[in-house]
Amino acid sequence: MTFEEIKNYIAEHYPSLSDLDFDKSASDKALEVTADKLIDLMSVLYADSALKMDNLILISAVDDFNGEKIIIEDGSTVMKGGTLSVYYHLESLSLRHKFNVVVRVPRESPDVPSVTFIWGGANFNEREGYDMIGINFVNHPNLTRILMPYDWEAGYPLRKDYKNPEFYQGMKVPY
Amino acid sequence: MGLLDQKFENENIVITNLEDLLNWSRLSSLWQVGFGLACCAIEMMATSASHYDFDRFGVIPRPSPRQSDIIIISGTVTLKMATRVKRLYEQIPDPKYVISMGSCANCGGPYWEHGYHVLKGVDRIIPVDVYVPGCPPRPEALLEGLLKLQEKIRNESLVRNAS
Numbered sequence: 001m002t003f004e005e006i007k008n009y010i011a012e013h014y015p016s017l018s019d020l021d022f023d024k025s026a027s028d029k030a031l032e033v034t035a036d037k038l039i040d041l042m043s044v045l046y047a048d049s050a051l052k053m054d055n056l057i058l059i060s061a062v063d064d065f066n067g068e069k070i071i072i073e074d075g076s077t078v079m080k081g082g083t084l085s086v087y088y089h090l091e092s093l094s095l096r097h098k099f100n101v102v103v104r105v106p107r108e109s110p111d112v113p114s115v116t117f118i119w120g121g122a123n124f125n126e127r128e129g130y131d132m133i134g135i136n137f138v139n140h141p142n143l144t145r146i147l148m149p150y151d152w153e154a155g156y157p158l159r160k161d162y163k164n165p166e167f168y169q170g171m172k173v174p175y
Numbered sequence: 176m177g178l179l180d181q182k183f184e185n186e187n188i189v190i191t192n193l194e195d196l197l198n199w200s201r202l203s204s205l206w207q208v209g210f211g212l213a214c215c216a217i218e219m220m221a222t223s224a225s226h227y228d229f230d231r232f233g234v235i236p237r238p239s240p241r242q243s244d245i246i247i248i249s250g251t252v253t254l255k256m257a258t259r260v261k262r263l264y265e266q267i268p269d270p271k272y273v274i275s276m277g278s279c280a281n282c283g284g285p286y287w288e289h290g291y292h293v294l295k296g297v298d299r300i301i302p303v304d305v306y307v308p309g310c311p312p313r314p315e316a317l318l319e320g321l322l323k324l325q326e327k328i329r330n331e332s333l334v335r336n337a338s
Contacts, residue, residue: 148292149255157291164291168254175287175295 001027002098009050016043023102030087030100038103039113045090045099046118053099054088056119060087060131065160067107079161084110086135105135114140132158194332202328208243208263209236214310215277222314232321239264245324251279251286252294264301274320275303278310296331
């Protein structure tokens, strides 16, 4: 099925998910969903016999950087408000079609329910999203840093207003 | 070089001094820690393999730092790895030597500006004897670095500081 066919199929068979629209800004279309409806939608995509999204290719977290830019004393920019996004790339190996889902959450409270209980492979992807962007995946079995050191306290490196610390464990970090 | 330029008094007897003998024996069996970090480690493995044959200089990878004399820092030292590298170095018994291999280990390499996770040069945590430039260095360059290290060991002395 194509993206539109899947979207129409969901709207037709699941009335509670019928008001979802796709994100027009992305080059690859993605169905936009709120965090509280994410698990409903993902369960449908996984379990429905006409959809059968048995493979979660990738979860990628993105800093949209669309809030209010505040310039602080030292000349650097700090972002206030706006959103962070999480993109889910799904695929059905048996039915040979793909589908994308995006969920947007506020920067100040980026809570997204974990999908590890549906796709076990989401585990490390979500840990990376937490480590790099700071998405809080609720109900994740082990939401700890995966790439950075476990005791890294300087924040989330791929946020656009991230600032690297001067020292880590006595080692100078800048060049 | 070695003991061949020393005086031959009799058949099968070479007269030399203790310092030269100790230095010669040490520089001829530099066992390295079997340890690689990134793409430089591939070149290091190629150097160990039959074509370039690190073994002819007495360089054998050892599975434990406690049996080793040198450590080749072959690749990007991330901040997370830096504490482990330091521990490995501390476990090597004295006298010990460090070869920093490649741009990343020398100074951070391509990560010098935006590498939030990279230690900008392994000499910030452990002392380095020889820097081998390159990205990654060819096996010939690593061999040259090892010869430089051997030269350094050959000039060491028990009673005066090596310069």
